[in-house]
Amino acid sequence: MKKTLVLSTAILMASVTTGLAADKYPARDITNVVVWAAGGGTDLCNRVVSAEMAKILGVNINVTNKTGGVSGSIGMDAVYNEKPDGYTIAGISESVVTAAVQGGWDKRMEVWSPFIIGGSPDVVSVTASAPYKDLKELIEAAKAEPNKIKASASAAGSIHHLNLLALMNGSGAKFNYIPYNGSAPAQNAAMSGEVTVVVTSVAEQQQLLKGKKLRPLGMLTPDSFTVDGVGTIPSSFPDYPKLKEYLPISQAIGFAVRSDTPEDVKKTLGDAFEKALKSDAVKKWTTENYYTVSGKHGKAAQAEFARLESLFGWTLFELGAAKFSPEKFGIPKP
Template identity: 45%
Template sequence: MHCPRSRRRFAGIAVSCLAFAAASLAGCKQTVSDAAWPSRPIEISCFAAAGGGTDLIDRALAGAMGQILGASINVVNRTGGNGGVALNYVWSNPRDGYTWGGFSESIHPAPVMGAHHTTAKDWHWFMAAGAPDVISVGPNSPYKSLDDLIADAKARPGQVKAAASLSGSLHHAKLLALEKGAGVQFKMLPFKGSQPSNLAILSGEADVVFTSISEQAELLKDKKLIPLAMAEMEPYEFPGLGTIPAAGAQFPGLGELPVQQWLGFALPIDTPADILSKITDAFVKAMESPEIKQLAADTFLTLYGYHGEEAGRRAAEMESAWCWTLYDLGIAQKSPEEFGIPRPDDGEQ
């Protein structure tokens, strides 16, 4: 008579115990998982093409940080959409620390260029290094000086072909600043990164290229690219080539761009704190490694090592200045106001 009731009571107790055990096991599993991170390979989704500055520094960081973290870090080039392909890929993956975005300063205009909805505040930034921009041509170019280039651009408006990486990138902004200062118009040829832009000179696709001196370094050494001027306010001493004059001496508008090149990576802002801490620690140690320091020396990079609040502040300032500049020039597809990005002079960043 009482067996069915006893069985039901026992069954209820058993179910409760199993549920408690399952919950406890799940909790233990989560703790073990976090403590054991990383337990599988990490991917850096680089938004720029292979061979460029972002790709180069990401691969160097992958090697140095992988040794520190005890995990393999692979760099995959996910180009296209003004950085949107890489941004979307990273953003859509789980927040488990296994997918990083390989970015540079050229990612900051992404929201106003229609590439992605996130802004600087939505990411943790790791800014490893950067270099100044240089304006160069091929060895058989008719341009022997910046004056030659400007004179031809004035004589043939919109016909001198210029390669300057992604549309809306820092290199593109340097090109626009020179156009404005010299009163000329180039034919901008957008590419999926700095390396394809440099190679466009070798193939004859472009007449002049605007990329960083680090990204051009090997081609400059081999005399496959000839520098006309730095797209900066200061000249530059390049070993074997002497002093490269500063275009800013003639066109001071180049000094008004409140953006500097940085190369590195980023993670979504809601990455778990314990995982972020491990990544940050590895980044700091990697920046002091002989491998990274030697890379900087070999490729004319200035090491930064910005992360945390410092990198976040710099990212927000560059995003604000750059997005509004592109919007005022009529290049941006959307208004920075749509994303809550203040104007630089609003004092809100």
């Protein structure tokens, strides 16, 4: 009798727990803590994708913003300190990979398992009145007079600056890099003629390209890119094959869970993530905003973030802009 009771209780408990585990996640609302401000690219992207994923998962995904610290460290720290159960996720972008070398926190990107939505590809453009009609003319002119032609690309160590550095390394041209505090002032400077060249994303430039305030010369991605009313912007790779060694360095907007989150939770999230990216709402939004969808998650996404971490960390360190050497955290050289 006693035995039967113990046994039946054990069976009951086992079935209850397995039953719970099977359909447990997600049993309640999920919180997406975006580490950048409301209205920015990372925030918008996360809101659109979270809304679709919520429909698929059948629970709400509340998107909040927790900004500040160094490279989004405050928001990342907040999520990292929560239980790794998939109920608190961090809305991040490629810019968070510098948090460690900039002194924001002491962890590497391997603590995250990211889900990469994608980002807008970078384009090389010039002032509308500049004489260069295509990328070749610009590169030849820059080679003829090294460090004479001025180029802007957001702040030093930003993704756009890394793209500009890659363009210089891959083509052999030398530009005089002028840093600006953000993409908008950098583009403004190219419009007013203070600088000639600007490297920022298509999403950031689209209005100025359509309004003929800037002229696009080439994409810094393997594929060409079509913008309504502007036409197809060719890839820079065919003319400068060496660019392949350095590029593409693409935005990686998305969200992440702690890498020690249970595999089944990650799988549930991953399936919903893939479905959400195929939904009409996300497709419409990404096309209208000139994003390229990545859709990487799991191992592939972790590898992408490791690559970005090493690329950004060492570039910043070589610029003298990093607080700590990437070696301190064991970040390998790119």
